[in-house]
Amino acid sequence: MLNTSRFRGPAWLAASAAAALLAGCSQAVVLNPAGDVAAQQGKLVITATLLMLIIIVPVIIATLVFAWKYRQGNQDAPYAPDWHHSTVLELVIWTVPLMIIIALGTLTWIATHKLDPYRPLDRIDAQRPVAAGVRPLEVQVVALDWKWLFLYPEQGIATVNELAAPVDRPIHFKLTASSTMNAFYVPDLAGMIYSMPGMQTELNAVINRAGVFKGLASHYSGPGFSGMTFKFHGLPEADFEQWVRKARVEGQALDQASYLQLAKPSERDPVQRFASVQPGLYERILNRCVEDGQTCLHEQMAMDARAAAGLPRDICTPADAPQFVAALRQRAAPAAP
Known part of the structure; x- marks a missing residue:
């Protein structure tokens, strides 16, 4: 059995203070x-x-x-009971x-x-502006229950609970959620940004130093919340390309069926990599129509707008645009006296 008597007194206080200081280092x-x-x-x-x-x-x-x-006890202190104002x-x-x-x-x-998280970056750091013609790395983020899905449309890959980006290259995040509102937060990268089902938020950031940094969900979202963490790798450009190639070699395909399986609630999932992503999958996740037969949100809103303008609820086509605009203008025109 551990003998705790030797931790009493000043030694115990010193150990407690050291533990408190170490706990504060993470902040x-x-x-x-x-x-x-x-x-x-x-x-x-x-x-x-x-x-x-x-x-x-x-x-x-x-x-x-x-x-x-x-x-x-100070009898020499001045006593001024009638004092009431000093300009x-x-x-x-x-x-x-x-x-x-x-x-x-x-x-x-x-x-x-x-x-503003939606504002594109104009500098890499205090000494270096963003060079003309540099394209940000686009990362599409989906908060699942209870894990993070990252899609790289430019590279054609996806990962679960692992994020990577080149050092000194602007990153443009597009974020949404599958079912529950959450918050994406990498303290070393930028501030917290919410992810919400059926909506898209954006975050622009850059990492200036190579390393492995902690990412987490900073908004309570259910029983698996505490394990909804991931590692963010800041990599030199060559190492990032190698990381992408590794995902393409080791990963499986991410399509509607595999996404629906992935989206089922689970806790403390290991890192997963996907070598390819079905085209348009993120847009279907965003518009909540991954399953076949579901009406996408943007289609539903288009139909509602047509109905409000007094037109048939069919999906609007480019040929319908003049009629749709004319109907809206007519409805917006002030009524004759």
């Missing part, structure tokens, strides 16, 4: 990530914190000074926080637009 990635977008977000957190400390630190100091100066104090109390709020608002407004 430090947010402030020292490997991707430029995440790095900008981390700097924004630090800048906002420092701005708020301009108020917090003086208030804490003033609280301690006042408590000491006006303690019960200088009022200016300080209102002006300083107002200036900080203006600074925070301006900073947040600029960063919100600059770091």
